[in-house]
Each structure stands twice: as structure tokens, then as C-alpha cells.
Amino acid sequence: MRYASCWKLPTLAAASFVLAAATAGAADFPASGKAIQMVVGFAAGGSSDAGARILAGGMEKVLGTKVEVLNKPGASGQIGYTAIAKSKPDGYTIGLASLPGIMVSCMDADRKAVYTKDSFQPVALQVVDAGVIAVPANSPYKTLKDFVDDAKARPKKVTVSTTGLQTGDHFSVLQLQKLADIQVAIVHFDGASTAMTALLGKKIDVYSGNVGDILSQLKSGDIRVLGVMDNEENPFLPGVKTFKAQGYPLLGGSWRGYLVPAGTPAPVVKTLSDAIKGALENNEVKANLDKIGLQVRYMDVAGYSSIWNEYAALVKDLIPLSKQ
């Protein structure tokens, strides 16, 4: 909990009155003095945990009750997801979820998860770390098209790194193979830094990863980004075209949002979602998230649910391909 101590903000009782009045139907949620538990299925001190703690601090202000972060790391989040799915659907347990990771654990039979995608009710999206494809600065690939053409000419010869088996960037590469009808040699690393070292050492040709992990190499001019996997241009990557604009509509990166167990009353879900929205509008919260390189993008229950379903279809398709 390396960042923890900074975010213990005093709760403002006043705010809860304002909010309670605004959200009719959930008038008694949250009951004053009853703490909300935020389950984070990742280790304390990591980026996911830090982001959740900042948000929890902001939510405390809006809801006027304590929001306690509980780390339950392990099995790529699965231990935390299990705890969320098994908790009481009363809104007092809310959990961090990372797409596509949670969907993989739902859909991959090998993971023997006790929950399915229907065990959860999406609440709100918090941050997006968009996926990118990058090459060394002196690579012959100037555009995404160069890469795709070469991969077509030499099937299974162009090497593309991922930051791990069944991660977001692994699925992005699989999606791209499908959309562009190419075959590449996918090489799985452990995390972004080992993959980036291999890219800079010319051990691999193309890097697939998230925006947050490549910014320093981009700044130093060591790499070139060929495209960003999002519906909109990325504020950190001005001038870089989206994949969609280059003819391959694909979704990539890591999408972090919050869930409650299925069966939680709709007004309670809305209160929580609004609280997340309120917290993310707080300037201090925004500044703190920015400091650790997280790009805020709030989506309400409906918006986040549609991303959730989109990923469900996508992951279901790609899981067999990911196990070659």
C-alpha cells in the first residue's frame, strides 16, 4: 500500500445530505456509519491499487461514509473477483474489475472460476489505458499498413510481443490477425518492461502494449507508435491515428471499472455510479490520477455495460485462439 497513506481524506458529512436528497429511491443507501468495502484483486502498491485508492478517497467525500480498500490479490484478479461475486448484493461491497482480464477468467474453462459474467452488475468505468502498437524508431515500418503488408508477405515471421499470455494486448494482436488476415509470431513476455527491452534490442519487431507503459520511450524518441486501439485519439499521443481510422476497428488496452454482485437493487447501483462520477469530477482526484498516469474516462451503468458485453463476445471468440 505504497501510496496509501496520502489518500485518507476526511469524510464530509455535509455532502451526503446533498446527495441523499438528489437520489430518490436509494434514500437509505449508504446508511451513515456503515463502511463500503472496495475489493481490489491486485497487490497493494500497483497501478490498479493506487487508482482504486484515489477513487475510494473521492467517493468517501461524495457518499459521506467510509470506503475501505481491501486487497485480495492472486490468480490475475480471480481471487478478488470471487470475493465480489460471493458478497451480499446490498451495495456495501464493490470491486475493481479490469477488462479483458475478468472476462478471460469468466470464459476460460481452465480457470475453473466459480462465477460467470452474469454474476456481476457493472457500475461505472473509471480509467482506460488504451492499447497501442509500437516499433523501434528506425524500423522499416512507418505505418500500420507497412507492418500488415510485411506480415502478409512473410506469414509467421514477423515477431510481435505481448506483455503476457491472455492479456489485453495478446487479444489485440489476435484481433488484428483476424481483421487483417495475417499470421505473426506472437511472443509472450512478463510485463511491459521485459517486452520493451526486447523491442529496443531488436529481438522482436513489433510491440503491443498499453499507452501508459510506453510514454518514456516515446519521449526519448526510441520508438514510434503506429496506431492506438480506441475510438478516439489519445491525449498522450497527439497525431497518432486510431486503428479504426486505419481500417481495423478493434478494441484494445485495459479498461478499469467497478462492479457489484448481480442482484444489487438498481437505485443502489445508480447511487454508486453517481458517486464514482462525482469523485472523478473532483479536481484533486483528477490530479492524483493524472500523476500516476491514469487517463480518466467515466462511463455510466449503461455505457460500461455495453463495453462489458462487447468484450464478452470478443473474448469468447478469441480464447480458443489464445491457447495455441
Added chain:
Amino acid sequence: MDILSNLLLGLSVALTPENLLYAVLGCVFGTLIGVLPGIGPSAGTALLIPLTARLPPTGAIIMLTAIFYGTQYGGTITSILLNVPGEAASAITCIDGHQMAKKGRAGAALSVAAIGSFIGGTFATIALVCVAGPLTQVALEFGPVEFFALMVLGLSLLMGLAGDSMVKALMMGAVGLLLAMIGMDPVRGAPRFTFGMMELLDGLNFVPVIMGLFGLSEILENAEKKLSQSVGAEVGSLIPSRQEVRDSAAPVIRGSIVGTLLGLVPGMTGSMSSFLSYSMEKKLSKHPERFGHGAVEGVAGPETANNAHANGALIPLFTLGIPASPTVAVLMGAFMMNGLIPGPFLFREQPALVWGVIASFFVGNVILVILNLPLISIWVKILKIPYSILFAVILAFMVIGAYGVENSIFDVAVMLISGVAAYLLKKFDFPMAPIVLTLILGPVMERALRRSMEMSQGDISILFSSPLAVVLLILSAVIIVTSSLKFIPARKWSGGGDAEV
């Protein structure tokens, strides 16, 4: 000057108040482990890993390395005052150190040991700085193929750590590798040996296993015996006489060189360095008959050598990511827990961290001299705490430490099982070091192999495609062959093998 700018960068990190505090804490804990005869350096370092889990990576590594080299200082205190070695590398110091104490020269012996340790540790750190700079240039040469070869080299060191019985060492190596197989495999994410337990999908946590193997098993072994202690000797004046200083100078220089060189050699433990230094001083001395009766050379040489060894052993870890001794393997686990893979690439990726940690070695050695001379009376008092209290408190910390890794009682159970298993295995003289080595290196090797195969799409010849990889593989073959030869005539090393544990 590249080296100079690197060092300045390092010092700017190491001298921030925060990191200075971690270095002091590490030195205090290290000395404490050294002072307490019940716990050795690997056990102690393993026990204290959870304590650093909440720190930022730089602080965590600074503190853990300080614990590691701090143990070498602390061990001297009990050797000299109690004639009981606090840890194996200081065992030889008992011979002349305790004799000096009997003659009322305990203070002088402690001073000579501390100053020798300081010089030895600093010498080895300078060597690390000199080697590390050039190596960072080749960092990018290490891709998956070279990495695989490097891990093979690391695993071949298993033979060097074998101790008395090659069969037993290899058995433990295989057990370590099998433990490393637990969890989702790197090939297609299939669960291996998880017995349907979700907690095992990510594999066994390294920290509770190591706490059990080294920490708990050692406590259980000690609990068998009736432990009692008495501090008799007085420290006396800390200032060595002019003659003692003159006699110590040459042994300190020789000890620095011997310790640093042996530290580089995988499989050599700190005790070998101190034993070698002692016998060398005795041979070179004009008055070998004084040894055993309080000769200051017999303190200065070995104490310098074991500290030079401790810092020297960090050279292969930092530059190649190869742990040369069990304790360094534990340290490597701590690196990995912080998401850092030691090796040349780390210098490239995180220069501030690596150079900060290296600079902290200089700082730490200064802190240790202060801790061990002016503050010596504190350690003498600590020696008077009854064992029952000590053990109960250590066990409580172990429970919290194992629990704290992932907030899970499952890990406490893992620690308990590993500890009891290790306790029983040690009854048959099975060495524990190979388990740690393979537990750490095994998965890294399997992944590097898989990665190489992914790059070549299944063509195995890629493993021999790079000159660097070929050199490393040949080197491993040489190590395996020469260390097997050692076992053909059944001869035993004195003070060697698993002694550090």
C-alpha cells in the same frame, strides 16, 4: 567519466532522508540477525522480506541488501564476546577473537573487525561499480535466447552449491523446480498441480516458502536443544594499539581481495572466504604460533574477507542476475517481488534504482561501523534476551509476514508446511539452497525457452543462434563437468557446502 556520473546519480538517490532511513533500518536488522546465534543470514533475510513489502522498490532493495551485508558485521560480535558464531562466516573469528577478549582486548578485536569489514565491503563495492558500467552497454544484447542460456548457467551453479551429496542436492533441485511448476503454465495457461485451489493459480508465493524453508525450520531445530546464553566478556577499550593496527594492515588488504574474488565465484560461501583468509594469514605470518592465542591478524583477515565476500557476491547478481549463494538467491526473490529482474537490463531501465542501491552499499558500510563501535553496548544487551521470548516474537512476525504477502491465511499454511518439510528433510542432510535456486530460476528459464520457441515458431536451433548464448551455454557445460569431477573421489570441503545456511 561515466562511472563518476553514475555514482553521483546513485548517491543522490541513496542520500535522500527516506532512503538513508531504510539503509539504517536494514543495517540495524542485519546486525541484529548477525548477533542472534539462532538465525542465519538467509533465514533472517527471508523473515524480513515482508517488512519491506510496503516500501517503494528502491527503499525495499536498499533495506534488504543492507540486512544482507549487515549480518556479516553482527556475527563478529558474538564470535568475539561469547565464542559462539552469530553466523557461519564469522565462525573462524572465534579462535583468535575470543582469545583476545579473554585478554581484555575485546574492544580492540571488535574495532579491527569492524574497520576491516568496512574496507572489505567498500573494496568489493568499488569492484562492482567498475564491472557494472561496461556491462550495461551489452544490456540490449540479452534477448530471450541469451536469457535462456543465462538461466541455464544459473541452474548449473546448483552443482556448486551441492555440499556433500550431489544426489541429495539434485533431488532438492528437482523438488524446487516441481514447486515452481505449480500454477498456470506459461505455454497455454493450463493449471498445473493446482488441485483446484484458486490460490495456487498464480503459483506458490516465494516469500512464505522461503520463510518456511529457512526461518521456521531453523527455529524448530533450535527449539530441540535447550538454549541458554550468558554474556561474560567485557568489551573494554575500543582503540587498538599501534602494534595491532600495524599487524592488521596487510591481512585487511589480502582479505579484501580474497573475499571479493571468492564472492564472484558461484557456490562459494562467505565462510569459505573467511576460512581461506585465516589459513592464508597463518601461513604468511612470521609468528604462526601466535594464532589461536589472540593474534589480531586472525581477526582482521577473515572479518575483512567475509564482508568483501558478501558485497562481492552481489556483483554476479547485479550484473547478470545470477544468485551465487543461497542468501543472494533470497535477495533475488525480493527483487522479483518488487517487479525487478536483476541483470544488465535493469541498469538500462532503472538506472536511478540500481545506482542508488549500489551507492547505498557505501553509505551502509559507514552506518555499520557506527552501529558496531560506538553503539556496541546495545547489542551486548540484546544478547541477554531470553530465547523463549525471542522465538515467540519471531514466530509472531513470521505469521504476520506470511499473511501480509497477499492478505491470505493460505500463505501462512504454505509457510508452515514448507517449514515442517524442511525441518524433516534437514534431518537427512538434504540441503535447502538448491530448492530456492531452482524455485526462482526455473520458471524464468521455462518462460525464456518458450519465448525463444515462439520467436522461431518451434525451431529449436534458435537457442544456438547467438554467439553470446553459445558462450554462456559452453560455460554452463564446463561448470557442470568440473563440479561433477569434484564428486568422483569422495572428498569433502571443510567449512563449505551449505554452511551459509
Added chain:
Amino acid sequence: MKRISLLAGALFLAFSLVVCAASWSMDYYSSLGPGPGFFPFWLGALLSLLSLIWIVQVSLEKGEGDGDVHFLSDGDGLLRVASIVGALVLIVAFMDTIGFQLSMFAFLLFLLIVLGRVKPWLTIVVATAGSFGLNYMFTTWLDVQLPASSITALAAIGL
């Protein structure tokens, strides 16, 4: 000692054969080199070979003074080892139910009484500091949540 070593060797052998059998159900080879079952299988095979060698080594050894070597220490020593292991088993079993503070207090109290006789007031002080004190330290300064009791009545009073 010899007989018990042989028994241990047999256990190792059995363990390694189980590993081999278990890894046989995993894919041995994949399209891109060794599959999930490759290494476990060969490690199991290696371990069984090594256990056999060890068994042979042990059975060839001359039994020198076998009667004097006790595998487990006797009397008090064994009692101390057993109480530490037993206390740890109990704390693993009950920590989630009765919470960290109570279970650790009992744990320390028990160990201090069994391991060595220190003055009663010292026992109480150490046990209190090690349970309630440590809990305070970890939750307040280090921000590590140690388990609270799952019994509502106990959790309500902060245990």
C-alpha cells in the same frame, strides 16, 4: 536412521511417480515446443531416478552406531517442536474466525509458557504487545489489514 532413510527414499519415489502420472494428463508437446506437461514429466522422472540412487546408497551404507542416532529429539525437545507446530496449525485454522488479535494473544501466551519459563508479568506483556500492539502498529502505520474476527459480536468490539 537407516530404516527411516529408506522409508523417506520410498516416499520420494512414490511422490515422483505420482508427479509423472499427473503430468501425463497435460499436453506433452505443443506446436511451438515443450507443452505444459513436458517439464513436470521429466522432472518427475529425474526425481524418481535420483530417489532410487539414494535408496541404493543408503542400503549400501554400513550401519555404524545406528542405535545412538535418534531421528527426532527426545522428551523436552520434541515437546517444544511439537508445540510450535501445533500452535501454528491452530492459528492457521482459527485466525479467520476469531481474528488476529485474540488468536495471536493465545498463540504467544501458549508459546511463552511452553518454551521457557519467564516471569508471568513478562509473559502477559509480551503476549499483549505481540497481539494487540502489533495489530495497532500494522493497521495504523503500515496500513496492513490483519484479519478481524468473522464472528459479528467479536468484530463489533474491534477484535
